[in-house]
Amino acid sequence: MIKPALTLIAALLASPASAQDLSKGTWVDLTHAFNSESVYWPTAKMFEHTEVFAGHTDGGYFYSSYDFASSEHGGTHLDAPVHFAEGANSSDKIPVEQLIGPGFVIDVTKQSADNVDYLVSATDIEAFEAEHGKIPEGAIVLLNTGRAGLYPDREIYMGTAARGQEAVADLHFPGLGLDGAKLLVERGIGAVGLDTPSIDFGQSTDFASHVELMTNNVAAFENVADMSALPTTGSMIIAMPMKIEGGSGGPLRIIAHLPGD
Known part of the structure; x- marks a missing residue:
């Protein structure tokens, strides 16, 4: 399933001349910073960042250190397959090849603006392919609903700022429909x-x-950040989550490389 992504990476790194391509072009950070405002599921532990020490030591040098704690699922993050599939890959078991690959950005900003509960369908994906070609094996598909600009205002971004199980019923935001998910699996x-x-x-x-x-x-x-700078095709996506042994997810740093002179 991931051989085409490997082929792309191998082509980029095959020679010194090719490798230099990554030093050109543009890098786009698709990650929201983690802080006290980071968006987490209403039932999940929020992000906490606590100072251990920050200042000048008795030895005369500056030193800072902090503790952090949170749910695996919040802010820009990974959902590992084991999150919803018993026996599937945990965070540390996902092949790196699945986390690096050619980016395909499907824009559903208009549909999502008209319907906050919009479901990206197989029809949307097929329309994309009719214009841009079939999505290849190993691709990383990004769905641009246009919601990133609303982050981290939880009330607007996810429908409610309330916390607790009762708040889940008030969540409103677009997602991927089952038929769309099935097509991407295919x-x-x-x-x-x-x-x-x-x-x-x-x-x-x-x-x-x-x-x-x-x-x-x-x-x-x-919770991927603003995708508006990405081309529909032609980018390389690199998504490196925290490698938590047995984890169902974790904080993610996701970036895109756009080719250029």
Whole structure:
């Protein structure tokens, strides 16, 4: 499933001349910074960053150190397949090849603006392919709903700023429909990401798209930052999550490389 992504990476790194391509072009950070305002699921532990020491020591040099704690699932983060599929890959078991690959950005900003609960469908994906070609195996597919600009205002971004189980019923944001998830699995993609708190839309109660993707060991990236600078095709996506042994997810740094002179 991931051989085309490997081929692309190998081509880029095959010779010193090719490797220099990564020093050219543009790098785009698709990651929201982690802080006290980071968006987490209403039932998840929020991000905490606590100072251990920051200042000048008795030895005369400056030193700073902090503790952090949070749920695996919040801010820009990974959903490992084991999050919704027993026995599937945990964070540390996802092949690196699934986290690096050619980027395909499907723009559904208009649909999402018209319908906050919009589901990206197989029809949307097929329309994209009709214009840009079939999505290849090993691709990293990013769904641009246009919601990243609303982050981190939880009330607007996810439908409620309330905390606790009762708040889940008030969540509203777009997601990937089950038929869309099935088509992406058929395509053999490495991973899929979007700029909302969940691959499934806010009103989901069965998390069917999570289940479909993750029972097939397809990872997901959630709360991806602004994708507006990315081309529809032609970028390389590099998504490096914290490597938590046995983890169901974790904080993610995701970037894109855009080729150029």
